[in-house]
Amino acid sequence: MKTEFIDVNDTRKNLVVEIPSTVVDAEIDKVARDYSRAARVPGFRPGKVPAKVVRQRFRDQILHDVAHGLIPRAVDEALRERGVEPVDTPDIKDVVVEEGQPLKFTATFETVPAIEPGDYASLTLRRQEVRVEDAAVEEALERLRERAARFEPVVDRGIERGDSVQLDLTRTAIAPVETAESLIVIPGEPVPRPAPREQTDTHSNVTVDIGAPANPPGFDEELSGMT
The missing domain is CATH 3.30.70.1050 (Trigger factor ribosome-binding domain)
Structure with a gap:
């Protein structure tokens, strides 16, 4: 060939x-x-x-x-x-x-072109100074402490803000019945409102942080002081 x-x-x-x-x-x-x-x-x-x-x-x-x-x-x-x-x-x-x-x-x-590296040995670099504020250090340490924390049972006082509580949670929601069969309309009379009904769901061994922003209003207050 x-x-x-x-x-x-x-x-x-x-x-x-x-x-x-x-x-x-x-x-x-x-x-x-x-x-x-x-x-x-x-x-x-x-x-x-x-x-x-x-x-x-x-x-x-x-x-x-x-x-x-x-x-x-x-x-x-x-x-x-x-x-x-x-x-x-x-x-x-x-x-x-x-x-x-x-x-x-x-x-x-x-094809790949031939590349001449040039006089790279004469190049100089200046190391940029990095300053870490004390607040940033404390914040990082706090995150490490939280990740490494161990849960210890509390027996000598009630629940306080900052505690993690394990509990069984039942959530109840009130929803109206919107089916047409539940309404009986009488001419000349006000249209009746549908009767409300409850919807519940239960969760076991849920861990809740007292004082967390995601907690619903009044939730922390109801649990505070309980043992």
Whole structure:
């Protein structure tokens, strides 16, 4: 196989390839045999179509398959031998493939440019001074203390703000009945309001922080002092 690398510019390269006719003809024979086994031609039984008929009837398809089989392998081999690594998929053009003739094509691709580091050894850097305020240190330490804190039972006093309390929580919501069947309208009389109904859900072993902003109004006051 003949190959030639042409530098279009610092990064763009052309690879001109010529694959010998012997390799091309051997690939044509292989592809033609595959077509002969699968071809359906009137007047011939499946798998019994003569090779000459297959080559004539499916000439363009066979040459297309031959090119698609040989070109990628040739490009990979040429790039490995030269130690070239494209940064994109090579663009294949100018393909010439005929029985009894060499397969010729050109592959165009981009490569990584050569980079000169320059005189980096003379560069100087100034370390930026970082000042940490005492308040930021205390805030970080407090977060660490909270994450590492252990819960200790309290037995000598009631619940206070800042305590974490474990309890069973039942939540009750009042919702009106909005079904049409629940209303009886009498002409001339006020339309009755639907009777309210309760919706409850219960949660066990819930941990609540007394004084947390998310607590509903009056929640902390109701629990404060309890034991």
